Amino acid sequence: MNFKAILVLTDFSAAASAALDRATLLAIEHRATLTLMHAAEPGDTAPSNAAVRLDQTARQLAQRTGLEVFARYASGDALAAIAAESDRVDLLVVPHRRARGLAAFLHGPPALRIARVCRCPMLVVKAAARxxxxxxxxxxxxxxxxxxxxxxxxxxxxxxxxxxxxxxxxxxxxxxxxxxxxxxxxxxxxxxxxxxxxxxxxxxxxxxxxxxxxxxxxxxxxxxxxxxxxxxxxxxxxxxxxxxxxxxxxxxxxxxxxxxxxxxxxxxxxxxxxxxxRPSTRSAARDRLHRALRGGRAALLPGSRRGA
Structure with missing residues (x-):
């Protein structure tokens, strides 16, 4: 088992910031690629500038750490998007959130709902990553x-x-x-x-x-x-x-x-x-990178600029 590609979920909250910090530490330790994904909770409204903020965060992180950082903005069914993207990585990192409302009572907290559909290890971050x-x-x-x-x-x-x-x-x-x-x-x-x-x-x-x-x-x-x-x-x-x-x-x-x-x-x-x-493989991570590069969505390599 080895980590070559890591996916971290963010909504720009303090809890998501802690998850991003932990994912970054792990990516540096394992020399893994890092994908930032914005996926709003069901019923929540994503900020109008979420995609721009996500791209900026990914670019700044790539420049600061030298990591290969990608941005992925999920629209529509967030849970399905997370499941699909997690199939291409070796570790999923998510912030800890408490259950809210009737849906949470019936279906469990967000991390548990994600665990039901993802087949890679899922790290739920509760503490600051110092x-x-x-x-x-x-x-x-x-x-x-x-x-x-x-x-x-x-x-x-x-x-x-x-x-x-x-x-x-x-x-x-x-x-x-x-x-x-x-x-x-x-x-x-x-x-x-x-x-x-x-x-x-x-x-x-x-x-x-x-x-x-x-x-x-x-x-x-x-x-x-x-x-x-x-x-x-x-x-x-x-x-x-x-x-x-x-x-x-x-x-x-x-x-x-x-x-x-x-x-x-x-x-x-x-x-x-x-x-x-799902067995983690180097080829799966590379396939994800190649698809992102061909699509031109937000493949952010260290020191690169969009359209350069």
Whole structure:
């Protein structure tokens, strides 16, 4: 996994500014191209000069950083435009916004709606981007997909500390107590489950020994989302990595998910990896650049001027 092309959504708000700052730091670190996209929320009216401001922001950023920066203005169905553009990049960066109105209640907050239609990793920025991530908390359940979550964390920042976190379910524990198992039997079961979790944690971390990241491990008990929040605050992690299955809005509203609760409650940035991610490729990013250059929409290369 590698980041060659990054897409960041903006509406020129303070939250969008923080997302742009983080996307810029990541683009510099990975030497990736950066695409700025303006997409108004359903029901919101875009500023009349949004396209001009977007072009100016992209041009100034290209001149200041030396990055390849592109501007993309979405009109019409914003969600469809975001999904289409995200198919051409390796990482989508979005500002954190709280849910508003009845539509938000039915369909979830903006980040969750975007996560349902995008197949690339999505980074939701909640905090100001002053420096690179120091510690990344990765929520794992030891299924095969956990490997992808850890690989994503290592890709985001190759120098940050990686902490693997697993929350042991208490459902079987409750069944034992309901079956009137002895206290000693319950304790023995807890020790055995924790031992198995530790062994699986070691096996998962050993598969990434070649990485330069320092890898730590932690195990909790109880609700995965709540325990992950507790561990994030305790460890001081400034990024949480979580997976999410693709489900319709009604299923998220009815059953919820760990990703949904972390997006709502976490006090740090959250990156969501779909369970059916689109493989990131260098050719996909290059194809996007060539299409933009041929279309002449807003391909802003460092030091270049439109029409030069």
């Amino acid at each position: 420096e690179r991530y120091r510690r990344i908390l990765v929520t794992v359940d030891f299924k095969a997909f956990s490997q992808s979550l850890v690989a994503l964390a290592c890709t985001i920042d190759r120098l940050s500390e990686i902490e693997l976190f697993h929350a042991i379910s208490l459902r079987d524990d409750a069944r034992l107590r309901a079956a009137e198992a002895s206290y000693q039997a319950v304790l023995a079961y807890r020790r055995r489950v924790r031992q198995v979790a530790q062994q699986r944690m070691f096996a998962l971390s050993d598969s990434f020994q070649a990485r330069r990241n320092r890898m730590l491990m932690a195990i909790g008990q109880g609700d995965p989302a709540r325990q992950a929040l507790v561990q994030q605050e305790y460890a001081g992690a400034d990024l949480v990595v979580v997976g999410k299955r693709r489900r319709p809005a009604w299923a998220d509203a009815l059953f919820g998910s760990v990703a949904q609760r972390l997006l709502a409650w976490a006090g740090c940035d959250v990156v969501v990896l779909p369970h059916d991610p």
